[in-house]
Amino acid sequence: MEANTPLEIVIVGGGTAGWMVATALVSGLRPHQARVRLVESDDIATVGVGEATIPAMRDYNRFVGIDEVEMLRATNGTFKLGIEFLDWGFKGSNYHHPFGVHGQSIGGAGFHHQWNRARLAGHDFDIEDFSYAIAASRADRFEFPNPNPEAIDSTYSYAYHFDASLYAKFLRKVAESRGLKRTEGKVVDVTLDGASGDVASITLASGEVVKGDFFVDCTGFRGLLIGQTLNSPFEDWTHWLPCDRAWAVPCARAGRFTPFTRSTAREAGWQWRIPLQHRTGNGYVYSSAHISDDEAAAVLLANLDGEALDDPRQVKFKAGRRTASWTCNVMAAGLSSGFLEPLESTSIYLIQIAVMNLLKLFPGKRVEPALVEDFNRRVDMEYDRVRDFLILHYHANTRTDGTLWKQCREMPIPDSLREKLELFRHRGHAPNYRDGLFAMPSWISVLLGQGVTPRGYDPMADNAPLAQTLAELERQRAAITRRVPAMPSHAEFIDRHCA
Ligand SMILES: Cc1cc2nc3c(=O)[nH]c(=O)nc-3n(C[C@H](O)[C@H](O)[C@H](O)COP(=O)(O)OP(=O)(O)OC[C@H]3O[C@@H](n4cnc5c(N)ncnc54)[C@H](O)[C@@H]3O)c2cc1C
Incomplete structure (x- = not known):
């Protein structure tokens, strides 16, 4: 040669x-x-x-020179601002993993440290109120982020469903x-x-x-x-991630046209809901050691928000x-x-x-x-x-139904994840990689969402007077609340740009 x-x-x-x-x-x-x-x-x-994808896919599109609007038209695609997790930490809990930050730093300290400092001082702000992506998701609204980095509506990213x-x-x-x-x-x-x-x-x-x-x-x-x-x-990781099967079924588009994926924890796994232009994709990812195939299919079909458009299809994996x-x-x-x-x-x-x-x-x-x-x-x-991040969702739970959740709560976890949990519990320190997944805001949203709360915060946060922090928290929250209603709905945006 x-x-x-x-x-x-x-x-x-x-x-x-x-x-x-x-x-x-x-x-x-x-x-x-x-x-x-x-x-x-x-x-x-x-x-x-x-x-469903994550924002890094936009880099792929840029690299290969794919126009995202053309891609979404060709694939009946929609936009994704993050994932809503229902019933994960415990039954009735609800949190978002948004594509974007929670708030902007105050007095040189990371935003979540200032938020936690206020919380520990008895001021109970909901951290989700400081995420533009979450506010837009809750309102089913979407538009492209503002290119001006000073603007409040520049503080999020997005991905696609297709x-x-x-x-x-x-x-x-x-x-x-x-x-x-x-x-x-x-x-x-x-x-x-x-x-x-x-x-x-x-x-x-x-x-x-x-x-x-x-x-x-x-x-x-x-x-x-x-x-x-x-x-x-x-290398088999089933002992940490026991789900080994999924049923997938499309259903008619009905209910909210959400700019996010929904993940609902169920007794033996979790169910996805992915909104596309022409239908909604659904699936139940489950552990075959904790539920039979027939029961899992029945659970999925009983929890669709539109008429099933096909028979459920099974996929097995490890x-x-x-x-x-x-x-x-x-x-x-x-x-x-x-x-x-x-x-x-x-x-x-x-x-x-x-x-x-x-x-x-x-x-x-x-x-x-x-x-x-x-x-x-x-x-x-x-x-x-990614493995550690996924295990976190299963491990940090207080659910009382189903043996899967007890097993995951009590299982030994990788040392690399155990260290991350200890650091976060101590003073809210979360992984901050230079590149690769997942960025700090993602870790913070899932750690807090799963009920892991830090006992302390970065001492740098005390450099700003508490009154200044509280006023800044109010200001940032209000800026998001004011701006989001001016966005088009996700459905309007799709109709206008990529239907
Ligand atoms: C339940 C489930 C849900 C998922 N959801 C997501 C999600 O939301 N987001 C995400 O990023 N990923 C998701 N994934 C993963 C995603 O589906 C896969 O990463 C992706 O589809 C890539 O699959 P693949 O191309 O590797 O394999 P396949 O789709 O299986 O393609 C294999 C190809 O190989 C060919 N082939 C095989 N054997 C031969 C042969 N002998 N000769 C010639 N050709 C052959 C087949 O014809 C086929 O073209 C999900 C996976 C599962 C199981």
Whole structure:
């Protein structure tokens, strides 16, 4: 192989992962750097779920040059300002994980420290009243954030909900228009290079042999290359995240047209509600050790806000990740690299992370081990952080129904999460990563929402007189209350821009 010929990249799988990877590669690489081909089988269905995202997806769109309004039109999409959690900490509790901050810093100390200082002094402000994203969510309103960073309506971000099957079709059009070659065909055999152990080629049912320098495994839970062929081990996290099945069903659009995802805790798991333009997506994620499949389906169907439009469809899964998502000349993206339940809509983000890191560490024809190590370290870190964040939702609960909740409350948690909980309880210190998930406001909203309250606050907060803090809290709350009613409703905004 010559060093200066383009890298031949073969992506196997055409679900959300395959098409996101394909679109990013053909957008980020020039023809002299790589030739990208995608193989997918019409006989093997995609998982077909995965309809809620997080704001990082806007970076993906910017990188590949996708116009979000065009994307939302093509996928019957809507906007998302965060997630509403019902009954999670205890039955009857309600909190939002908003995309945006709670308040602005006062006297040089972080806002939540000043809020907590006021609370401990007996002034009971609701922290959610200081989030613009939450105020807009409660009012079912949406517009793009104000680009002026001084404005109160610049203090939030947003993501999308969309129809997963339409999204893959949309990306396919984009990728093919930029030179991607697609082949329909089922992979029936994989040939390894005897000397290196790399994947040399795949054989399709038609008999065609597709050779490549580098392969991306997007074959979903099967993990055809990374797992079945290269045996990259799977680290099982079921002991921390016991939900292992979901029923999914669409229903007619009814009730509120919310600019947020709703997650309602149930006896053996939780139910999602995702509003799209033409229907509402619903699902019950549950632990099969705590409820039967039939009961779970019945619970889901009894809790829809419109008529079911199809029979419920079951998906089985296991929480965990590959110990090496990149092994030899194969990188896994999507469900083949690992699975974390959709509670915080992070799987599509993890696909984005994988392909952006692949571009950053782009290999030559011979893969340097240092690239592989660095890639796996970055991907592992992202998985591990999301894992801790998800476990927090289950662990910090005082629910009295169902054995699932008692089990999660009493289970040993990872040390990395235990430390975070102790730091937050001590003086409200929350993780503040330079990049990656989750940002401090997210941790604060879920920690407080799940009932974890700090005993103290950052001593810096005392630099401002308490009276000044209280006046500033009143001012910030009033600014949000005044501005939100001027926003269009989510439905009006969609009708005007992306229907
Ligand atoms: C219940 C549930 C809810 C979810 N909700 C969300 C969410 O809200 N937000 C989010 O970000 N993520 C969510 N996810 C995750 C999300 O659905 C996936 O990350 C995403 O769809 C990517 O799937 P995939 O492309 O890896 O796999 P799949 O969709 O399974 O695609 C696999 C592809 O590989 C092909 N293939 C397989 N074997 C072969 C073969 N032998 N030859 C040729 N082709 C083959 C198939 O034809 C298919 O095209 C959810 C997942 C589940 C299970």
